[in-house]
Amino acid sequence: LRIAVVGSGAIGCYYGGKLVASGCDVHFLMRGDLPEVRRAGLRISGPGEDIHLPNIHCYGSTKEIGPCDVVLVAVKTTSNHDLPELLAPLVNARTMIVTLQNGLGNEEFLAEHFGAERIAAALCFIGVRRAEPGTIIRDEHGQIILGEYRRKPEDRTHLVAAAFREAGVNCRVTENLSLERWRKLVWNIPFNGLSVAAGGVDTATILADPALFKATEALMHEVIAAANKCGLPLEDSIANEQLRLTKTIGAYKPSTLLDFEAGNPLELEAIWGEPLRRAKAAGAEVPRLEELYSMLKSLDEQRVLNH
Amino acid sequence: LRIAVVGSGAIGCYYGGKLVASGCDVHFLMRGDLPEVRRAGLRISGPGEDIHLPNIHCYGSTKEIGPCDVVLVAVKTTSNHDLPELLAPLVNARTMIVTLQNGLGNEEFLAEHFGAERIAAALCFIGVRRAEPGTIIRDEHGQIILGEYRRKPEDRTHLVAAAFREAGVNCRVTENLSLERWRKLVWNIPFNGLSVAAGGVDTATILADPALFKATEALMHEVIAAANKCGLPLEDSIANEQLRLTKTIGAYKPSTLLDFEAGNPLELEAIWGEPLRRAKAAGAEVPRLEELYSMLKSLDEQRVLNH
Numbered sequence: 001l002r003i004a005v006v007g008s009g010a011i012g013c014y015y016g017g018k019l020v021a022s023g024c025d026v027h028f029l030m031r032g033d034l035p036e037v038r039r040a041g042l043r044i045s046g047p048g049e050d051i052h053l054p055n056i057h058c059y060g061s062t063k064e065i066g067p068c069d070v071v072l073v074a075v076k077t078t079s080n081h082d083l084p085e086l087l088a089p090l091v092n093a094r095t096m097i098v099t100l101q102n103g104l105g106n107e108e109f110l111a112e113h114f115g116a117e118r119i120a121a122a123l124c125f126i127g128v129r130r131a132e133p134g135t136i137i138r139d140e141h142g143q144i145i146l147g148e149y150r151r152k153p154e155d156r157t158h159l160v161a162a163a164f165r166e167a168g169v170n171c172r173v174t175e176n177l178s179l180e181r182w183r184k185l186v187w188n189i190p191f192n193g194l195s196v197a198a199g200g201v202d203t204a205t206i207l208a209d210p211a212l213f214k215a216t217e218a219l220m221h222e223v224i225a226a227a228n229k230c231g232l233p234l235e236d237s238i239a240n241e242q243l244r245l246t247k248t249i250g251a252y253k254p255s256t257l258l259d260f261e262a263g264n265p266l267e268l269e270a271i272w273g274e275p276l277r278r279a280k281a282a283g284a285e286v287p288r289l290e291e292l293y294s295m296l297k298s299l300d301e302q303r304v305l306n307h
Numbered sequence: 308l309r310i311a312v313v314g315s316g317a318i319g320c321y322y323g324g325k326l327v328a329s330g331c332d333v334h335f336l337m338r339g340d341l342p343e344v345r346r347a348g349l350r351i352s353g354p355g356e357d358i359h360l361p362n363i364h365c366y367g368s369t370k371e372i373g374p375c376d377v378v379l380v381a382v383k384t385t386s387n388h389d390l391p392e393l394l395a396p397l398v399n400a401r402t403m404i405v406t407l408q409n410g411l412g413n414e415e416f417l418a419e420h421f422g423a424e425r426i427a428a429a430l431c432f433i434g435v436r437r438a439e440p441g442t443i444i445r446d447e448h449g450q451i452i453l454g455e456y457r458r459k460p461e462d463r464t465h466l467v468a469a470a471f472r473e474a475g476v477n478c479r480v481t482e483n484l485s486l487e488r489w490r491k492l493v494w495n496i497p498f499n500g501l502s503v504a505a506g507g508v509d510t511a512t513i514l515a516d517p518a519l520f521k522a523t524e525a526l527m528h529e530v531i532a533a534a535n536k537c538g539l540p541l542e543d544s545i546a547n548e549q550l551r552l553t554k555t556i557g558a559y560k561p562s563t564l565l566d567f568e569a570g571n572p573l574e575l576e577a578i579w580g581e582p583l584r585r586a587k588a589a590g591a592e593v594p595r596l597e598e599l600y601s602m603l604k605s606l607d608e609q610r611v612l613n614h
Contacts, residue, residue, distance in 0.1 A: 197504065198605035209608070211601035218594065287525065287594045294518035295602070298505035301516070 103270025353445030410577025
């Protein structure tokens with residue numbers, strides 16, 4: 001399997017690096033970190049792992065990479081508009097494009113430009129950050145749920161899942177990608193959103209503050225109800241499950257808070273805007289999600305204006 | 308009428324100063340601005356007015372003022388806990404206490420400490436700010452709605468209203484203070500709240516941003532429905548009326564945004580917390596208000612923690 005990783009932030013470098021370490025043929029598109037990774041390689045550390053990859057294949061353009069069997073898309077969703085041009089040189093007749101991105105709308109966007117039959121998605125349940133150029137730290141978990149876009153799993157799905165597993169990544173194949181997308185949003189919508197909208201707070205602060213805890217719970221139940229309206233059977237009990245699991249990870253900063261602190265644009269449409277639009281189109285009542293989206297949108301815009 | 312003004316921020320100085328200019332016997336409790344006002348007097352400017360009051364009665368403690376006929380309470384609601392001690396020297400058997408403060412709960416608090424029969428409230432519809440010590444700038448409006456606490460207007464109510472009118476302040480007496488309180492909240496809850504929660508935005512920005520405009524409208528309708536559940540007949544049409552009027556005032560910063568920018572505590576409980584509790588006790592559905600309250604509360608707390 002010739003694999004390309006497009007977008008070499010924390011997520012792309014982590015999963016790409018794990019695949020390299022297990023012997024896969026991986027080619028990274030890099031931007032800012034390219035000189036440092038060429039000089040000193042890629043380092044990944046986390047609970048139970050400490051990997052140094054002194055020589056990885058990394059490039060400044062996808063033209064240098066050329067066609068691949070699998071393209072892992074790990075750019076922020078706010079850069080999706082660059083993908084048609086960026087991915088074109090990587091794609092031949094049988095290339096599979098796997099988005100590792102957050103939220104809703106990414107498969108649809110890629111399908112529109114490259115054909116629905118190519119598209120799959122890997123939902124990444126991981127706490128990971130880039131400590132410095134070429135150095136990735138995994139704090140939490142790392143499992144992947146892999147699914148085909150609007151299709152049952154295929155042979156290639158299991159092949160990619162096997163590659164992840166051989167690389168030490170816990171990977172499950174799902175029959176219903178949309179269901180898993182919404183299940184993940186039950187967590188991302190409140191925690192990623194409130195972490196920024198409530199003034200820069202981590203998961204421990206959200207759980208410890210009675211008003212924010214209630215806001216989180218209420219948002220979770222809105223998202224679950226919206227998923228059900230969209231025909232995806234999520235049970236109410238997953239709110240409590242996710243809250244309980246979140247208590248075990250300590251003071252964790254959701255990726256949106258890291259984006260906000262770094263001055264990067266927020267993944268507004270993928271995590272809040274598109275779910276909101278789909279919920280409303282399905283007739284769900286989502287006042288809390290709507291208000292959260294408005295505030296995050298304004299916070300994002302104000303920040304752009306102030307820089 | 309011997310009048311005390313307790314809390315000499317923009318609101319206290321503006322209305323107190325107008326009363327002085329019309330010949331009333333007004334005594335100001337001042338803190339930080341006392342030396343400057345003693346030295347250079349009080350200046351008030353605004354559309355159609357430019358007042359300099361070189362000698363006003365101002366003091367560093369209410370003991371120096373002693374009993375008055377009318378006490379105008381103009382401290383921020385976040386300082387209410389200081390009022391029992393602060394007001395005691397001003398109060399004799401027939402003193403009327405008029406709160407000029409925002410939100411819900413102030414009359415109740417004062418009634419608990421000084422007796423319900425003393426308490427009245429003046430709702431201030433004004434855009435006013437303290438440009439520097441002793442200098443007050445009025446940007447917008449200035450009218451007052453005056454009402455007794457849980458009673459019809461009395462002779463004294465009309466006497467105080469007449470004093471305001473003689474001072475050039477448009478003043479209306481209401482039969483139903485609670486109704487007017489909620490009517491004012493229909494504006495303050497969304498505009499004051501979103502101005503801070505959406506990242507520091509003025510009224511013009513809120514109106515121009517489609518998502519924030521929708522959030523404002525939705526909050527207004529929630530507050531109107533909550534008022535109705537509380538037995539106060541507010542019509543849905545006031546949302547549109549208020550939105551239309553707000554368009555005419557340009558880029559106005561609500562007091563909560565000024566508080567936030569100055570690093571002062573937010574009037575969280577008076578404007579959002581107490582209305583939320585009353586709405587829920589009356590069985591109203593207020594998910595947007597609840598979420599806004601949670602976020603403002605967290606923003607307020609985070610700021611305290613970071614200073």
